[in-house]
Amino acid sequence: MRAAVAVTVQDLVLEHGYEETTIDDICAAAEISRSTFFRCFHSKEEALFGPTAGAPEYLRDALAARPADEAPWVAIRHALNPLIDQYEGHDERTRRLTRLMVNTPALAARHREKNARWHELLRPEIARRLGADPADAADPRADAVIAAALGCVEATLAAWTASDRPRSLSEILDQAMGVAFVPQRPE
Amino acid sequence: MRAAVAVTVQDLVLEHGYEETTIDDICAAAEISRSTFFRCFHSKEEALFGPTAGAPEYLRDALAARPADEAPWVAIRHALNPLIDQYEGHDERTRRLTRLMVNTPALAARHREKNARWHELLRPEIARRLGADPADAADPRADAVIAAALGCVEATLAAWTASDRPRSLSEILDQAMGVAFVPQRPE
DNA sequence: TCATAAGTGAGACACGGTACCAATAATGGC
DNA sequence: GCCATTATTGGTACCGTGTCTCACTTATGA
Numbered sequence: 001m002r003a004a005v006a007v008t009v010q011d012l013v014l015e016h017g018y019e020e021t022t023i024d025d026i027c028a029a030a031e032i033s034r035s036t037f038f039r040c041f042h043s044k045e046e047a048l049f050g051p052t053a054g055a056p057e058y059l060r061d062a063l064a065a066r067p068a069d070e071a072p073w074v075a076i077r078h079a080l081n082p083l084i085d086q087y088e089g090h091d092e093r094t095r096r097l098t099r100l101m102v103n104t105p106a107l108a109a110r111h112r113e114k115n116a117r118w119h120e121l122l123r124p125e126i127a128r129r130l131g132a133d134p135a136d137a138a139d140p141r142a143d144a145v146i147a148a149a150l151g152c153v154e155a156t157l158a159a160w161t162a163s164d165r166p167r168s169l170s171e172i173l174d175q176a177m178g179v180a181f182v183p184q185r186p187e
Numbered sequence: 188m189r190a191a192v193a194v195t196v197q198d199l200v201l202e203h204g205y206e207e208t209t210i211d212d213i214c215a216a217a218e219i220s221r222s223t224f225f226r227c228f229h230s231k232e233e234a235l236f237g238p239t240a241g242a243p244e245y246l247r248d249a250l251a252a253r254p255a256d257e258a259p260w261v262a263i264r265h266a267l268n269p270l271i272d273q274y275e276g277h278d279e280r281t282r283r284l285t286r287l288m289v290n291t292p293a294l295a296a297r298h299r300e301k302n303a304r305w306h307e308l309l310r311p312e313i314a315r316r317l318g319a320d321p322a323d324a325a326d327p328r329a330d331a332v333i334a335a336a337l338g339c340v341e342a343t344l345a346a347w348t349a350s351d352r353p354r355s356l357s358e359i360l361d362q363a364m365g366v367a368f369v370p371q372r373p374e
Numbered sequence: 375t376c377a378t379a380a381g382t383g384a385g386a387c388a389c390g391g392t393a394c395c396a397a398t399a400a401t402g403g404c
Numbered sequence: 405g406c407c408a409t410t411a412t413t414g415g416t417a418c419c420g421t422g423t424c425t426c427a428c429t430t431a432t433g434a
Binding site for chain 3 (some may be wrong): 209210211221225229230231
């Protein structure tokens with residue numbers, strides 16, 4: 001039932017846009033009351049992207065499973081593989097929803113709001129791999145690496161959704177994460 | 188007058204928190220009507236951080252002024268100097284406001300919402316320095332570099348506001364941007 | 375059959391934000 | 405000094421998201 005409502009939300013939002021789709025519209029289309037909607041979903045955004053909620057925990061575990069002495073950037077790149085495979089395995093609908101998320105400011109903002117959770121979960125493991133003290137809030141390095149990685153993922157998704165026949169996520173992500181760490185140095 | 192209201196907003200928000208400070212509270216304290224408030228400021232968040240609004244344009248110009256063959260990462264680091272100097276030159280209040288922004292999810296999200304503007308403005312110059320085509324939306328590299336830099340700035344601000352006697356912004360930023368581009372590589 | 379619990383719907387409310395309209399104050403020409 | 409114009413202010417109604425409470429219905433189990 002939650003699933004049925006979620007599909008309705010996706011349909012409406014894909015057709016009319018996120019801001020344009022009101023919760024009352026959703027309730028009318030799904031033939032439920034506002035009360036029921038908010039009992040199923042905490043917010044409109046959760047109804048759209050609820051299934052993605054577990055990603056941070058997943059990535060944390062995937063990261064912990066990488067060889068202990070692997071450099072953080074390399075470990076992150078590998079740990080991201082299952083996630084992007086899952087993305088890519090879905091149908092065209094997933095890409096359209098992703099594009100919607102990338103192009104709707106309010107949605108992109110809420111998406112980034114969850115970055116705090118990524119930082120929280122990933123920091124200990126990244127700090128360890130950097131040889132830094134995870135508890136030292138004055139050391140920006142772990143957070144910088146995580147933020148950079150998230151930024152690369154974001155840039156990857158933006159590039160992926162921009163073209164009609166996109167390259168593979170894996171390829172784009174390699175390009176993004178490659179340039180972030182192997183920059184052209186002056187002369 | 189705008190300035191007077193802005194100070195009132197800062198006072199209230201610093202004392203009670205962002206979410207807890209209602210617009211009606213602000214209007215009561217500043218002795219203006221809601222209408223007037225919304226005529227001065229587009230939103231509650233703008234009343235707090237309006238003065239920072241011009242930063243993206245500023246950084247774009249500073250970036251364009253760097254030597255044409257300088258690597259993107261180095262150019263960004265240098266271009267950021269005037270901005271962080273300005274931050275650091277302010278009083279303790281600025282740091283408290285920054286801490287508030289970093290620690291309030293809704294505020295941090297709105298702050299990141301403006302990242303879209305950074306991307307938009309900085310992409311051409313970064314793409315040029317990367318030797319990429321600025322118009323090619325399928326190339327994630329420029330966006331990845333920008334996102335990584337923004338992430339470093341964010342991590343820097345977080346570290347800066349975390350401790351009571353912080354190191355200099357310049358030092359923290361060097362550390363953050365250094366780790367992002369000179370990673371430990373797997374032997 | 376009755377009692378309890380779970381799901382459902384309805385309504386009121388708080389808050390951010392927009393739109394519109396009336397009143398008031400400031401300005402400039404005469 | 406007076407009037408007309410214009411800008412600034414305030415008031416009110418409104419929309420949408422999200423929270424809360426309460427009453428109702430429908431299963432479930434003894």
